[in-house]
Amino acid sequence: LDIGEPSSCFKRKPVIVIVVGMAGSGKTTFLHRLVSHTMSSKIRGYVMNLDPAVMTLPYGANIDIRDTVRYKEVMKEYNLGPNGGILTSLNLFATKFDEVIGLVERRADELDYVLVDTPGQIEIFTWSASGAIITEAFASTFPTVIAYVVDTPRSSSPATFMSNMLYACSILYKTRLPLVLVFNKTDVAQHDFALEWMKDFEVFHAALDSDHSYTSTLTRSLSLALEEFYENLKTVGVSAVTGAGMDAFFKTVEASAEEYMETY
Numbered sequence: 001l002d003i004g005e006p007s008s009c010f011k012r013k014p015v016i017v018i019v020v021g022m023a024g025s026g027k028t029t030f031l032h033r034l035v036s037h038t039m040s041s042k043i044r045g046y047v048m049n050l051d052p053a054v055m056t057l058p059y060g061a062n063i064d065i066r067d068t069v070r071y072k073e074v075m076k077e078y079n080l081g082p083n084g085g086i087l088t089s090l091n092l093f094a095t096k097f098d099e100v101i102g103l104v105e106r107r108a109d110e111l112d113y114v115l116v117d118t119p120g121q122i123e124i125f126t127w128s129a130s131g132a133i134i135t136e137a138f139a140s141t142f143p144t145v146i147a148y149v150v151d152t153p154r155s156s157s158p159a160t161f162m163s164n165m166l167y168a169c170s171i172l173y174k175t176r177l178p179l180v181l182v183f184n185k186t187d188v189a190q191h192d193f194a195l196e197w198m199k200d201f202e203v204f205h206a207a208l209d210s211d212h213s214y215t216s217t218l219t220r221s222l223s224l225a226l227e228e229f230y231e232n233l234k235t236v237g238v239s240a241v242t243g244a245g246m247d248a249f250f251k252t253v254e255a256s257a258e259e260y261m262e263t264y
């Protein structure tokens with residue numbers, strides 16, 4: 001794999017890739033695919049699981065929140081439901097995150113990427129204090145990129161597409177980190193329609209024409225507001241199942257990391 005000459009800044013630092021996405025978008029399958037791709041392409045990757053509630057992982061994690069925090073016990077001890085349990089587990093883990101950063105720093109010379117899996121319920125990571133603490137701890141130490149996984153077939157209706165883009169936009173504004181939109185499941189539906197909609201709002205408006213509801217008017221106005229957001233994004237189409245688009249993904253991450261080094 002030729003991902004280009006790394007800039008001098010990256011030589012000693014791995015790029016952190018935080019994978020987020022709506023439940024069912026295919027994060028775990030994508031992470032699994034990334035891990036096998038790194039192995040077969042001689043990319044030196046490190047894998048971190050931040051989902052305390054996941055039962056089994058299809059890939060081996062180098063750092064696993066489950067080794068430190070027992071989610072079921074946290075639920076019992078603090079008398080919490082499943083989401084509260086995940087959130088509290090993440091909070092407990094965040095208090096020790098300097099140790100995790102230290103661990104990665106010690107191995108920095110041997111690593112190209114740290115791939116980070118996040119809890120299935122996206123807002124637990126993106127809208128929690130601990131998610132912010134973890135993200136900031138990474139971003140203040142290493143070039144950090146957010147990979148937002150989109151379920152492409154499920155985003156083919158204009159209104160669903162728009163709500164997914166608004167969520168991605170909120171993550172961009174909250175983290176202020178480079179964001180890569182990863183259109184997953186392209187084996188089921190290609191993502192060309194999405195690229196068209198992002199490039200030309202008139203094409204998007206034409207797709208909305210059959211819908212005369214209030215949300216259609218709102219969606220129309222929002223698409224204009226999102227133009228600037230789209231300009232700041234990088235996109236890539238992948239299939240976590242077939243493995244299509246993996247080289248393109250790493251190239252896009254590399255370009256985003258360059259952007260990170262210039263901006264931050």
Ligand code: GTP
Nearest residue numbers: 023024025026027028029120184185188239240241
């Ligand atoms: P949670 O952790 O539960 O939020 O889910 P997730 O986002 O990690 O998604 P997961 O990897 O569990 O995938 C959800 C479903 O989508 C599974 O049935 C996968 O087999 C399927 N899936 C994931 N990626 C692809 C893909 O590229 N193509 C197809 N056809 N299916 C996929």
